[in-house]
Amino acid sequence: MKPNEITQRDIDNWSRCTPTTQLCRPTTCAAEPAPRDSFDLREARQLFDTLAAKSRLADLGEQSSALAHELRQPLFSISVANENLRMMLGRSDMTRSQLDKAITRIAEQVERAQTIIDRTLAYASGRDMGVVSADVAVAANNAVEFLRPLFETADIEIDVGGARMSAAVGLCQVEAEQIFVNILRNAAESIEARREAGWEGSGRIAICIMKKGDILQCVVSDNGAGVSCEVATAVFEPFFTTKPRVGTGLGLHICRQALQKVGGEVRLLAGKREGARVEIELPLSLGS
Numbered sequence: 001m002k003p004n005e006i007t008q009r010d011i012d013n014w015s016r017c018t019p020t021t022q023l024c025r026p027t028t029c030a031a032e033p034a035p036r037d038s039f040d041l042r043e044a045r046q047l048f049d050t051l052a053a054k055s056r057l058a059d060l061g062e063q064s065s066a067l068a069h070e071l072r073q074p075l076f077s078i079s080v081a082n083e084n085l086r087m088m089l090g091r092s093d094m095t096r097s098q099l100d101k102a103i104t105r106i107a108e109q110v111e112r113a114q115t116i117i118d119r120t121l122a123y124a125s126g127r128d129m130g131v132v133s134a135d136v137a138v139a140a141n142n143a144v145e146f147l148r149p150l151f152e153t154a155d156i157e158i159d160v161g162g163a164r165m166s167a168a169v170g171l172c173q174v175e176a177e178q179i180f181v182n183i184l185r186n187a188a189e190s191i192e193a194r195r196e197a198g199w200e201g202s203g204r205i206a207i208c209i210m211k212k213g214d215i216l217q218c219v220v221s222d223n224g225a226g227v228s229c230e231v232a233t234a235v236f237e238p239f240f241t242t243k244p245r246v247g248t249g250l251g252l253h254i255c256r257q258a259l260q261k262v263g264g265e266v267r268l269l270a271g272k273r274e275g276a277r278v279e280i281e282l283p284l285s286l287g288s
């Protein structure tokens with residue numbers, strides 16, 4: 001069940017606890033005394049039904065925006081892989097295995113998009129997804145691979161520390177990858193913004209994954225344009241963006257929601273010397 005969903009039990013409890021006098025509307029028709037309790041209770045139920053429907057619609061609206069936002073990455077990867085495949089087909093020196101690899105990359109991203117849709121629909125219908133587990137280092141490396149064409153075009157170096165560590169957490173693998181995709185994309189966009197302002201240095205992003213007792217810590221730092229304290233405190237609100245042309249302001253909100261669901265947290269801070277850093281903490285799965 002979703003956190004803000006109104007259930008039949010809420011309606012029944014509310015009806016039981018609310019004094020009848022509060023439920024009754026003043027009536028001027030003395031000749032026709034309405035069976036006030038049952039009439040007003042029915043009205044109260046209708047009101048709650050309407051509110052419940054509105055709350056579901058609002059929830060669905062947020063889910064649809066999040067779905068559209070998260071489908072951008074697999075669609076981007078599919079279009080890049082498709083373009084590569086088209087170029088390969090025009091060359092005579094391509095081997096069968098190279099072509100197979102490109103086709104497999106497209107199939108993987110289609111499957112990933114399908115999983116994102118399935119999870120959203122399961123959430124919308126209140127279906128339980130069962131116990132899930134993700135390896136954070138694998139998720140970080142996969143996200144880097146998905147965005148590799150973006151980093152290459154923007155000439156950004158990327159370093160993953162702790163890449164071989166095995167660290168399981170209670171997210172599903174696609175969700176963990178989505179978190180890194182959003183954070184890495186932001187870091188790349190910030191480096192681009194710094195360059196647009198005249199900076200000519202080389203762009204760098206570093207991911208560092210560590211275990212501290214039963215907590216997993218992960219820091220993604222960049223040498224982009226940086227972030228002010230005011231902006232840093234607002235960035236997790238839905239639709240907050242400082243990128244009027246390209247941003248929707250949903251990336252970090254989606255990350256925080258996914259992490260809080262499993263008892264995790266995420267912060268955006270100014271970098272120690274330059275740029276910005278995103279710090280993530282979340283509980284490790286038992287035995288990890």
Ligand SMILES: Nc1ncnc2c1ncn2[C@@H]1O[C@H](COP(=O)(O)OP(=O)(O)OP(=O)(O)O)[C@@H](O)[C@H]1O
Nearest residue numbers: 186187190226235241242247248249250251252276
């Ligand atoms: N690495 C970063 N460096 C500087 N500012 C950042 C960084 N990451 C996030 N921000 C700030 O946080 C804001 C919110 O980020 P968020 O990912 O939620 O939305 P967005 O990137 O603006 O749009 P989108 O929904 O397309 O991701 C950004 O607009 C930016 O101001």
Ligand SMILES: [Mg+2]
Nearest residue numbers: 182186251252
């Ligand atoms: Mg973003």
